[in-house]
Amino acid sequence: MSVRTAILRTSSLKAPLSNSVCTRVTSPLTTSQLVRSSSTGTASYFLQNRNFKSVKGTKASWPIITNSALTQQLSRHATTAAKQKADTKQIVSAAANDKRKWVEVMWSDYLGRYPYVWMRDNCRCDECYYPSCHSRSMLMANLDLDVHPKSVEVKEDGHLVEIVWSDGHISPYPSDWLKLQRFDKTDYDPTKKLSKISWGSEFVNEIPTFSFDDVMTKSNALQEWLKGLVEYGLVKITGAPLELGVLNKLCRKVAFERLTCYGHDFRVESLFNASSLAYTSKALGLHVDLPFYGYRPGVQMLHCIKQVESKGGENQFADGKRAAERVLREHPELFDIMTKVKIDFRLIATDYIDVHLQEAQTMIELDENGEFKSLAKNDQVRAPYMNIPVEDVAKVYKAMKVLHDAIYDERNMIDVKLQKGEIMAFDNNRVLHGRSGYTVSMEGGEDSKSRLLEGVFLDWDEIYSRMRLIDEELRGTARL
Ligand SMILES: [Fe+2]
Numbered sequence: 001m002s003v004r005t006a007i008l009r010t011s012s013l014k015a016p017l018s019n020s021v022c023t024r025v026t027s028p029l030t031t032s033q034l035v036r037s038s039s040t041g042t043a044s045y046f047l048q049n050r051n052f053k054s055v056k057g058t059k060a061s062w063p064i065i066t067n068s069a070l071t072q073q074l075s076r077h078a079t080t081a082a083k084q085k086a087d088t089k090q091i092v093s094a095a096a097n098d099k100r101k102w103v104e105v106m107w108s109d110y111l112g113r114y115p116y117v118w119m120r121d122n123c124r125c126d127e128c129y130y131p132s133c134h135s136r137s138m139l140m141a142n143l144d145l146d147v148h149p150k151s152v153e154v155k156e157d158g159h160l161v162e163i164v165w166s167d168g169h170i171s172p173y174p175s176d177w178l179k180l181q182r183f184d185k186t187d188y189d190p191t192k193k194l195s196k197i198s199w200g201s202e203f204v205n206e207i208p209t210f211s212f213d214d215v216m217t218k219s220n221a222l223q224e225w226l227k228g229l230v231e232y233g234l235v236k237i238t239g240a241p242l243e244l245g246v247l248n249k250l251c252r253k254v255a256f257e258r259l260t261c262y263g264h265d266f267r268v269e270s271l272f273n274a275s276s277l278a279y280t281s282k283a284l285g286l287h288v289d290l291p292f293y294g295y296r297p298g299v300q301m302l303h304c305i306k307q308v309e310s311k312g313g314e315n316q317f318a319d320g321k322r323a324a325e326r327v328l329r330e331h332p333e334l335f336d337i338m339t340k341v342k343i344d345f346r347l348i349a350t351d352y353i354d355v356h357l358q359e360a361q362t363m364i365e366l367d368e369n370g371e372f373k374s375l376a377k378n379d380q381v382r383a384p385y386m387n388i389p390v391e392d393v394a395k396v397y398k399a400m401k402v403l404h405d406a407i408y409d410e411r412n413m414i415d416v417k418l419q420k421g422e423i424m425a426f427d428n429n430r431v432l433h434g435r436s437g438y439t440v441s442m443e444g445g446e447d448s449k450s451r452l453l454e455g456v457f458l459d460w461d462e463i464y465s466r467m468r469l470i471d472e473e474l475r476g477t478a479r480l
């Protein structure tokens, strides 16, 4: 399947709306406005064009409430709603709609529609739900797909809905919890609201930069640093202490390090009998780390503790997302190979433990929307064997070379000589890193090695988790 057909398929799905059963309005409305907005409900959604940029798409309809019962019900409560002067936590009305098999719950600024089966599955009683671990304890085996309410009642002055079900079970639903339930996750996940912004050589002067002390002591600075990492895939910290172990402390502000075959952390310095080319003074081509893992570490951080005074030792970075955009535009005929053919990577080494790791990855991976997801390039550990038909080898090399050239395009690359006390964090699924060679000074013995960086890995799951927790802390958002 070509990229073009992949994108066409995506656009024909209209998935963002097809399972949406809630009508959302952004500001408090009167009941009559609610009826109007829901009966003409349309929404825009976004398609991806071939350069991964979101463009505004056509309009699509979602299920429309037109049944007269609901209209009458809303009208009946119009006066009440006006009197309540938009107490947005208080439920105005709740009623079963047997035709649609959902419960309609109305607040002054929001009308929620909650399918019977979903409500029974999400009962908040002590028997069905265990609050201290925010977990459902009811078993799927006990869920009757045809369950329906015998009664729906608003209680506790509009702060609770109670349903008595056809099987006799009684379910309470607190108003504030129920109102937060939307059938669109982006509404309440702060990490889903961020988009990835690609960059080129101009970025060298625009790298988001943060103070070490701020990130370590202020939740909003930690959050901004992580947001920058999501959006740009490359962020800098300055003013870190010049000692080993600093990154471990920084990791603890987020979660914990990702343990890999190089241990909990690693030192990038010149070693004899090195287990990785990184541990030499040789130049290192641009690469992502550890593509021989099926689940590659999401983020790498490098902390500069010592730096060579003379020429060399710069780190190079390039945005794989921008390179992929360029290849798609300039060599569409090779893009299919990059997204379909798997390249083998392997590591045979002795470091933290003995390893023989192997994984095959496509050069470029797209997500379910046809947008850039990740890139795998690491010529140092690309395996000598290729699990492809021999007739295809030359064409695959052509694709690898074209991608290489796009990454190394001078419009795409930046050179940064990390200074002592600086920490660079980068998205290892997206941003490639490399290093120019340098001369090792050993005049003062082992202790005087002239360049020392310490590195750790972190995973995206932990980062996103921390971002949600900080969002709760800073904005007081409730856990669902
Ligand atoms: Fe590396």
Ligand SMILES: [Zn+2]
Pocket (backbone or CB within 6 Å): 123, 124, 125, 126, 127, 128, 129, 169, 170, 171
């Ligand atoms: Zn229950």
